[in-house]
Amino acid sequence: MARVLILRAGALGDILLLRRAVFALRRGGHALTLLAPQGPASALRGPGPCEVDDVIPWEKAEVAELASDAPRLDGSLAVRLRGFDAALGYTRSHSMIASLGRLIPQVIPWDPEPPSGLGHASRWLAQATTPLAAGTGPIPPVHAPSAQEAGSAAPWLARLPAGFLALHPGSGSPRKNWPAEAFAAAAQALTAGRPWLLVEGPADQAAAAALRSPNSVSAQALPPRVLGAILAQAGLFLGNDSGVSHLAAAWGAPTLALFGPTDPAVWGPVGPRVATLRSPTRSMADLSVEEVLAWAGKAAGPLSIQSMEGS
Numbered sequence: 001m002a003r004v005l006i007l008r009a010g011a012l013g014d015i016l017l018l019r020r021a022v023f024a025l026r027r028g029g030h031a032l033t034l035l036a037p038q039g040p041a042s043a044l045r046g047p048g049p050c051e052v053d054d055v056i057p058w059e060k061a062e063v064a065e066l067a068s069d070a071p072r073l074d075g076s077l078a079v080r081l082r083g084f085d086a087a088l089g090y091t092r093s094h095s096m097i098a099s100l101g102r103l104i105p106q107v108i109p110w111d112p113e114p115p116s117g118l119g120h121a122s123r124w125l126a127q128a129t130t131p132l133a134a135g136t137g138p139i140p141p142v143h144a145p146s147a148q149e150a151g152s153a154a155p156w157l158a159r160l161p162a163g164f165l166a167l168h169p170g171s172g173s174p175r176k177n178w179p180a181e182a183f184a185a186a187a188q189a190l191t192a193g194r195p196w197l198l199v200e201g202p203a204d205q206a207a208a209a210a211l212r213s214p215n216s217v218s219a220q221a222l223p224p225r226v227l228g229a230i231l232a233q234a235g236l237f238l239g240n241d242s243g244v245s246h247l248a249a250a251w252g253a254p255t256l257a258l259f260g261p262t263d264p265a266v267w268g269p270v271g272p273r274v275a276t277l278r279s280p281t282r283s284m285a286d287l288s289v290e291e292v293l294a295w296a297g298k299a300a301g302p303l304s305i306q307s308m309e310g311s
Helices: 012-016 019-027 038-044 061-066 076-081 094-101 121-127 147-157 180-191 205-209 224-231 243-250 289-299
Strands: 003-008 031-036 054-057 086-090 106-110 165-168 196-200 216-220 236-240 255-259 273-278 304-309
Touching: 003 019, 003 094, 012 038, 012 243, 019 031, 019 121, 031 038, 038 054, 038 224, 038 243, 061 076, 061 094, 086 094, 094 106, 147 224, 165 180, 165 243, 180 196, 180 205, 180 236, 180 289, 196 205, 196 224, 224 243, 236 243, 236 289, 243 255, 255 289, 273 289
Parallel strands: 003 031, 003 086, 031 054, 086 106, 165 196, 165 236, 196 216, 236 255, 255 273, 273 304
Antiparallel strands: none
């Protein structure tokens, strides 16, 4: 068993795309620590087969020191990093890789984005584990909540019916967002007056405002794993190319993720019940409500991994 550090700066979706790599390393018997932004990284901290043992927050001042051209490697973080046997460095920072190489015996640098034509990002990221005899592995299992996480999710689930709709209208870029009025029409058609979950991120206020209704239950500022435990009970999750869509898929929710400018064959969520639908023009405005509703019925059906471009 090796003590392995995984380094990855990124948002929630970027971190969750590491699940296949983490699963491969876990199956190889390795102990894992993730050096990443603290909020997104918390989604992967736990005892499960595709979770890490510990997190080192990217926000620590000593992490920035690692990326400098003349780092001082005598602080508490450097002492801790010397305790690792190997590191996977998902970064393009040569200075960061050089610093890790002065502290950790085996450092594997790896571009965080797959080269064109090499398939899905999660498989590309998992290929970095090959020198540690881990292999790329199958689709990782879904996450399960701790007793504390389940308890935190319970009050939200008490306000929602069985098989509820969960909807997230935002993403990291307005170009990736299906229009708010289209989400509102889909929510009305899919819920038939029943309560449903509206997931709101920090940048989603404008889109969410158009969707709030007497039947919507707003989920804001929840820890990723508590939100995941809620989404795991959904009958359908509908969202854009966003970290929340990756979270829903990772927790086993039937997930329909809508794509436009980005390619779902590379960046689609990974999970056992995932369908993706891409605009034929790459403009989100050109995905019709009728087409999304038709695919919503398929996504909520049998276990499947599907990808389709709109007609």
